[in-house]
Structure formats: structure tokens, C-alpha cells
Amino acid sequence: MSDIALLHGLGVQLIVVAGVNQQIDDMLQERNLTPKYVGGYRITDREAMRIAIEAAGQIRTTCEQFLSKGPAIPMFRRHTKGDREIHFEPALRVISGNYITAKRRGVLDGTDFGLTGEVRFVLKDDIRRQLDNGNIVFLSNIGFTASGEVLNCNTYDVGLHAAAELGADKLFFLHLDEVAALSLPQWLPLSEAQNMLLEKLQNSISAQQMDALRATMDAKPAEPVSAYGVATSLSPAQLKTYQAMKREDLVVDLDIWSAQGFPTAVSTCVVACCKGVKRAHLLDARIDGGLLLELYSRDGVGTMISADFYEGIRKALPNDLDGLAALLEPLEKAGILVKRSRDELADMLPSFTVIERDNRILGAALLLDLGQTPDGVPVAEVGAFCVDPIYRGSGRGDSLLDYVEQDARARGIERLVLLTTRTADWFEQRDFRWQGAAYASELLPLARRSRINPARNSQLYVKNLEAPADNLQAPGKRIGF
Numbered sequence: 001m002s003d004i005a006l007l008h009g010l011g012v013q014l015i016v017v018a019g020v021n022q023q024i025d026d027m028l029q030e031r032n033l034t035p036k037y038v039g040g041y042r043i044t045d046r047e048a049m050r051i052a053i054e055a056a057g058q059i060r061t062t063c064e065q066f067l068s069k070g071p072a073i074p075m076f077r078r079h080t081k082g083d084r085e086i087h088f089e090p091a092l093r094v095i096s097g098n099y100i101t102a103k104r105r106g107v108l109d110g111t112d113f114g115l116t117g118e119v120r121f122v123l124k125d126d127i128r129r130q131l132d133n134g135n136i137v138f139l140s141n142i143g144f145t146a147s148g149e150v151l152n153c154n155t156y157d158v159g160l161h162a163a164a165e166l167g168a169d170k171l172f173f174l175h176l177d178e179v180a181a182l183s184l185p186q187w188l189p190l191s192e193a194q195n196m197l198l199e200k201l202q203n204s205i206s207a208q209q210m211d212a213l214r215a216t217m218d219a220k221p222a223e224p225v226s227a228y229g230v231a232t233s234l235s236p237a238q239l240k241t242y243q244a245m246k247r248e249d250l251v252v253d254l255d256i257w258s259a260q261g262f263p264t265a266v267s268t269c270v271v272a273c274c275k276g277v278k279r280a281h282l283l284d285a286r287i288d289g290g291l292l293l294e295l296y297s298r299d300g301v302g303t304m305i306s307a308d309f310y311e312g313i314r315k316a317l318p319n320d321l322d323g324l325a326a327l328l329e330p331l332e333k334a335g336i337l338v339k340r341s342r343d344e345l346a347d348m349l350p351s352f353t354v355i356e357r358d359n360r361i362l363g364a365a366l367l368l369d370l371g372q373t374p375d376g377v378p379v380a381e382v383g384a385f386c387v388d389p390i391y392r393g394s395g396r397g398d399s400l401l402d403y404v405e406q407d408a409r410a411r412g413i414e415r416l417v418l419l420t421t422r423t424a425d426w427f428e429q430r431d432f433r434w435q436g437a438a439y440a441s442e443l444l445p446l447a448r449r450s451r452i453n454p455a456r457n458s459q460l461y462v463k464n465l466e467a468p469a470d471n472l473q474a475p476g477k478r479i480g481f
Contacts, residue, residue, distance in 0.1 A: 001066040003291035004136070008092055013131040015162055016094075017139045018063060019155040020055040027051045041105060044115040044152040052152040056140040060096055063138060067092040095135045099123045100158055102143025102151045117143045117151025119161045127166060156268045164275040171272050172294075173265040174285035182266070184282065184303040193270045193305045200262060269305045279306040309399045312362070316352035321345060323361035324352065331386055336422045338456075340384075353404055355387070355396055363387035363396055365404050369411070370445050379415040379445065380408050385423075401430060409465050416465060417444060419458040432461035 008014055024042075025035045028051055036043040044052065069091055102117035122139075130137050139162060143153040163171040173179075188196075269280035283290050283302035294300040316324065325345055331337040340348070348366060355363035366383040373379050382404060387397045408416060418427055419438045428434070435441055438460035439452040452458065 001063065003289060005067055005092060006292060007295070008136055015127065015131070015137045015139060015166070015168075016063065017155055017159040017162065018056075018059045020052065020059050020141055021155070023055040023059065024048065024052050024152075027055060038111045038113070039108075041113055041154075042116055042152065043111070043113050046115070049115040049150065049152055052141060053150065056142050060138055060140060064094045067094050067136065093135045094138050095130045096138040096140070097126075098144045099127055099137070099139060100143035100153060100161075102145060102153050104145070104149075104151060115149075115151050117145075117153040119143060119153055119157045122158075122162050122165055124162075124165045127162070156264050160268050160272050160275070163272050163277045163280075167276060169278050171269065171277050171280040172291065173269060173280070173282050174290075175263065175265050175282055176285060178263040179265055179282050179303075180284055182263075184266075186299055186303060188303055188305045189309070189311075190270070190273045190305060190307050191311075193266075194274070197262065197267055197270055273305055273307070279304055281305075309395070309402070312356045313353060313400060313403045314356065316349050316354045316364070318349065320352075320354055320356070320361055321349060323356075324349070324354065324364055327361050327364055327386060327388060328384060337384055337386070352384070353400065353407065355400055361388075362391050363400050365400050367404050367408060369413070370417070370448050373415070373445055374442055377415050378413050379417055379443075380411075380413045381448070382416055382418045385418075397426070398430070405463075405465065414465055414467070415443075416463045418461040418463075419452070420461065421456065421458055424459060424461060427461050430463075432463045435460045435462050 004014060004016065021042075028035050028048060031047075031051075033047060036045075036048075042048070099122050101120045101123065103120055105113040105116045105118050107113070127137050139158050141153050141155045141158065143151045143158070145151065159171065159173075162168070265282060269282060272280050281294055281300075281302050281304050283294055287293065287301055290301055294302050294304075321342070325342060328337060328340070328345075332339040348368075351366055351368055353365050353367065354361050363386060365385045366381075368381045368383065370379045370381055382401075385397075385401070387400070405416065416432075418432055420427065424434065435443055436459070437454075438444065438458045439449060439454045441449070441460045443460065443462055444452075
């Protein structure tokens with residue numbers, strides 16, 4: 001909770017969704033009642049509903065209690081002048097209410113789920129007003145029908161609807177051993193995460209439904225991902241239920257995914273990203289300061305699922321020559337890039353990395369190994385770096401540079417150099433540092449300096465790369481270093 005307080009102080013707008021599933025089970029057992037589940041959903045009778053409301057109230061009060069705690073009085077006295085008495089308000093304002101509109105799950109296959117609810121929508125405009133007023137919004141498992149009935153909802157479903165409907169930049173799930181046991185990488189592209197889940201459904205739904213589901217999730221055909229576990233076998237009744245479901249219900253039915261042996265937190269992250277949330281993070285709740293470390297450290301401490309930053313980025317192929325020449329030509333005419341003949345481009349083609357989409361080259365970068373500098377540092381040059389003007393500002397340039405830097409590190413390059421006359425600002429913002437006129441710099445190997453035209457007065461920018469880690473992954477399999 002201290003991470004939440006610090007993030008709020010930094011101006012981050014926060015919605016906190018607290019799960020109480022375990023607390024409800026514990027309280028039922030304390031009263032000699034047995035928790036009842038069918039297909040992953042709780043059957044909520046009247047007594048279970050009263051306990052669900054009680055558990056939600058307890059967890060809300062606990063959160064409010066912690067976030068109300070302010071700094072020590074001596075700290076205020078030290079930094080405050082005046083003789084008047086100071087009255088201290090709660091440190092943070094936490095707002096909760098009937099923001100979740102739900103409906104009964106109803107009777108399925110003869111099972112009456114009682115007061116178990118399904119989220120229809122959240123009151124996003126009201127929540128947004130509270131966030132704009134500087135408040136933290138607290139949501140729980142409690143939803144309300146249009147007739148005023150109180151229902152017990154799945155908190156994963158609540159978090160999913162809130163994040164998707166408010167267009168959240170990030171969705172965090174705090175987990176324990178069930179996710180940690182999967183040993184997920186630090187970054188999981190959405191396409192790989194989708195395939196990881198879809199593989200679990202291969203034997204659970206029809207081929208037609210699988211094609212429809214892929215289309216809904218905009219997912220490519222699944223690739224083997226067996227390292228993440230083996231699908232759980234389903235009962236004939238579950239198979240029948242899933243095969244009868246419509247596509248739009250299937251993609252958001254989180255318990256379908258968990259029935260395959262996957263933690264609901266993982267499947268919710270994937271569905272959230274499919275529904276427009278930019279990034280979803282899985283974070284071990286036992287890591288002290290984990291939220292801050294995940295957000296503000298270079299590599300983070302959890303797993304991030306997001307759209308593929310490196311989609312379409314690959315090494316250039318012989319049939320890319322025409323598209324590459326067409327991309328570079330306007331910049332060569334403008335004097336931004338050095339003009340290269342078609343034969344020169346053909347010779348350099350293996351050293352180019354390109355961004356390709358729908359058989360069109362949208363961006364390119366050249367990475368030339370220059371050998372060692374006089375001080376013995378392996379160095380490579382980044383050149384002919386460009387992105388089609390139509391696609392600038394979309395992050396493709398950053399992804400391309402990121403990919404090239406990863407490629408350089410994998411090859412043992414310790415220093416990147418860049419010669420430019422017009423694009424210095426963009427590269428300076430990405431940690432390239434100015435080193436003066438290129439033709440006179442000893443940071444370049446002598447053979448490279450001899451080929452520089454002093455009249456062009458290209459400026460040299462340098463970026464030192466960190467040594468590769470022992471578990472260095474292939475380019476495009478992680479974000480940044």
C-alpha cells in the first residue's frame with residue numbers, strides 16, 4: 001500500500017480493485033459452511049452474500065486505514081511556520097461506491113448460481129471525475145443491478161471492465177505462487193501470450209470457434225509453448241458448455257482460461273490487452289516495493305504483456321532492395337543521408353534491419369561493424385536510420401533502434417557511433433552523446449575516419465552499451481537492454 005501512496009503522490013491516477021475470494025472462503029468455514037463452486041464460479045446463496053459484503057467492507061476499511069495515515073507531526077512542525085493550530089486530514093482520499101453495474105449469472109445447465117453476478121459495465125464517467133479530483137477509487141467484488149439488488153462479482157472481471165472501459169494505460173495484478181510457478185519472461189508480446197492461451201483450448205472447443213476466437217483476439221495461429229504447462233483435462237460437461245458458447249462470451253469468460261490450468265490473472269492480462277489496455281503487468285505481491293520497481297527500474301521485477309514492440313522488424317532480404325532504395329531516396333536528395341548507389345545498397349543489404357508491413361518497407365537501419373577503436377573497444381556504426389514519414393510518431397523508430405542495439409550487444413559490440421548533420425536531437429534523447437566533428441575523432445577506427453568527407457562536417461554521437469547479461473535473449477525478445 002505504501003507503493004500506492006507514493007504513486008498517487010507522483011500524480012498517477014489509481015483505481016484499486018481488491019479481491020476477497022479467500023477471505024470469503026475462510027469466513028464461511030469459520031461458520032461451519034462449505035464454499036460451493038461450479039465450473040470456477042462461486043454459488044452465492046444468501047448467507048454467502050452476507051459474508052461477501054462483510055469481507056468487502058473489511059478489506060475496504062483496511063485499505064482506507066492505511067492510506068489515511070499521514071506523516072509524523074514533528075515533520076510538519078519542522079517545515080511549517082505560524083502559531084495557529086494545524087488540523088490534519090487523511091493523507092489520501094479513497095472513494096468507493098456503487099460504480100459496478102452487474103447482472104445475475106443465473107441458472108446454467110441446471111445450476112442456480114444465486115447472487116453471483118457478472119459485470120455489465122462500470123460507471124466510467126463518474127470514476128473519471130473522482131480521479132480528476134485527485135482521489136483514489138476503490139472497487140471490490142460488490143456489484144449492483146438496475147433493480148437495486150446486491151451481487152457478488154468476480155474481482156478479475158471487475159478489474160478487466162474498469163481497465164478496458166476507462167482506457168487504462170496499465171493494469172497490474174499482484175499474484176503469489178500460482179503465476180510465479182510459470183516462470184514467465186520479463187516481457188511477453190501479446191501475440192505470444194495469446195497463442196500460449198489458445199493452445200490450452202485446442203481440445204476444448206470446435207475448430208470453427210477457435211478460428212473465430214483467434215479473429216476476436218487478432219491472434220495468429222498458435223506456436224508450441226509447452227514450456228508454460230500442460231492443458232488441464234476437462235469434464236464432458238465443461239466441454240459441452242464451452243463448445244456451446246458464443247465467440248463474444250468465450251473471449252471474456254475468464255474461467256474458461258483458468259479451467260485449462262492457467263491462473264486467472266494471466267488470462268485476464270491477455271484479454272485486457274486485446275480490449276485496448278496498453279500494458280498489463282504480473283507482479284509478485286511478496287516483492288517489497290514491487291510496484292515502484294516494476295514502473296521505474298530499467299528491467300522491472302515482474303512480467304509485462306503488451307503489443308509486440310518489434311512486430312515486422314527483421315533482417316533485410318534480397319527482395320527488400322527496391323523498397324529500401326525507395327525509402328532512402330527522399331532523404332538522400334534532401335542531404336540528410338549520404339547517397340548510396342544501388343550496387344552499394346545491395347552489398348550492404350545483409351547489414352540492414354528493416355520494418356516491414358504488408359510487403360512494404362516502413363523503416364530501416366544499417367549496423368556496420370567497424371572493428372576496434374585505438375583504445376581497443378569493439379565499435380559499430382548506426383547509419384541510414386529512417387522511418388517512413390507517415391509512420392513517424394508511432395514508436396516504430398524506438399523499436400527499430402532498440403532492436404539494433406540488442407543485435408549489437410549480442411555480437412559483442414560495446415560502443416555505437418552515429419554520424420549525422422540533421423537528426424541529432426532525436427538520438428540525443430536516446431542517450432547518444434555528442435563528441436565533436438566525426439572526421440577528427442579518435443573514437444572512430446582510423447579506417448572509418450579516412451572515409452569521412454570533412455566538407456560535410458558530420459557530427460559524431462556515441463552511445464556506450466552495457467556488457468551483455470548471461471541470459472541475453474535474441475533481439476526482439478525483450479524491451480531495451
